[in-house]
Amino acid sequence: MRLTKMGHACVRVEKSGSTIVIDPGSFSYVDAALGADALLITHEHFDHFDQGRVRRAADANPGLEIWTNRKVAEQLGTIGAAIHVVGHGDRVVVAGFDVTVHGEYHAVIHPDIPVVSNVGFLLDGELFHPGDAFTLPEAPVSNLLLPTDAPWLKLSEAIDFVRAVGPRHAYSLHDGLMNNSGLEVVDRLLGGQTGPATTFHRLASDEPVELDAAN
Numbered sequence: 245m246r247l248t249k250m251g252h253a254c255v256r257v258e259k260s261g262s263t264i265v266i267d268p269g270s271f272s273y274v275d276a277a278l279g280a281d282a283l284l285i286t287h288e289h290f291d292h293f294d295q296g297r298v299r300r301a302a303d304a305n306p307g308l309e310i311w312t313n314r315k316v317a318e319q320l321g322t323i324g325a326a327i328h329v330v331g332h333g334d335r336v337v338v339a340g341f342d343v344t345v346h347g348e349y350h351a352v353i354h355p356d357i358p359v360v361s362n363v364g365f366l367l368d369g370e371l372f373h374p375g376d377a378f379t380l381p382e383a384p385v386s387n388l389l390l391p392t393d394a395p396w397l398k399l400s401e402a403i404d405f406v407r408a409v410g411p412r413h414a415y416s417l418h419d420g421l422m423n424n425s426g427l428e429v430v431d432r433l434l435g436g437q438t439g440p441a442t443t444f445h446r447l448a449s450d451e452p453v454e455l456d457a458a459n
Contacts, residue, residue, distance in 0.1 A: 245370060245455040247387070249447045250276035252420030253292055253375075255389065257367060262339040266365060266373045267292040268301070271420040273449075277301035281339040285312035286375025287350055287362040288319060291420070299323055311338055313361045330363060341367045347379030351396040371455060376418070378405040385411045387455050390444075391418035392430050399430065403437045406444075413455075414438055415447040 246258040250265070254272030257264045266284045268277040269291040277283055277297045285293050293316055302308050302325040309326045310317075317329045330336060334345040343365055350362040364374040364381065371387045376394060378401060388411040392402055397418075406414045416434070419427060427446065435444045447453065 245368065246452050247371065247415070247447075247455050248452045249415075249417070249449045251449050253391070253418045255373065255417070256280070257341070257371065259368075260340060262341070264339055264341060264367070265301075267375070268294060268297040270294045270297075272297070275300075278304055280305070280308065282309045282311065284338070284343070284365045284373070285310065285316050286364060286373065287313065287360055288316050289350075289360070289376065292375065293319075295319070298325075301325075309338065311336065311343070311365075313363050315361050332363065342369070343367055344369075344381075344383065346372075346381045347374065347377050350376045351378065351394075353396040372409070372411075373417075378402075380408055385409050386413065387411055388414045388442075389417040389447075390414045390434070392416045392434065393419045393422045393426070399433060403434065406434070406438045406442055410439070411442055414442050414444050415453070416445065417447060 248256045250272045252271035253267045254276050255266050263280050264282050265277045265280040271291045302323050311328045314329045317327050330345045332348050346364040350360045362375045362377045364379045366372045366381050372381050372385045373389045438444045
């Protein structure tokens, strides 16, 4: 399985000639979703879901399939792609990947701000993208995409989350709002606090990483 960060919270995952893109939002590359066989979208916030990027991908690939929660599906309407609504506990096959769905809600930003739906996706039991939540996937995870900066996030919570999941590898994600100084601080803290069983990595954009469940 090959993983490539496409900016902020968006990743491209490739296996055996199939490609899934997760969360092509407004902070991801403009062409992040192009060439995908399927899109997985965790929730409706603009940094995870950009209709323009999704529509361009659907125009480029008439066979594109999209898997997401009901609210995003309603916003997509008749986009020209097959849209599938999924929720917590679902298990589906997407472009040759075995995908399980975990979680229901976005993390709380502030009590006065409505909480939206959010689903996390676990691919082949190896790679977990939680979206904007610290949902425990209820299954062993080898590779965790770890949100490291957001209006809803405290770094102490990110540390506790990665310790609770216990992956072999944790890859920084959701960090598009940070400057280089902030990234250095986060890297030092997370690199020393994730626990002895987990290796923390800064996931650089556009640099593929080969994932192995046995690592």
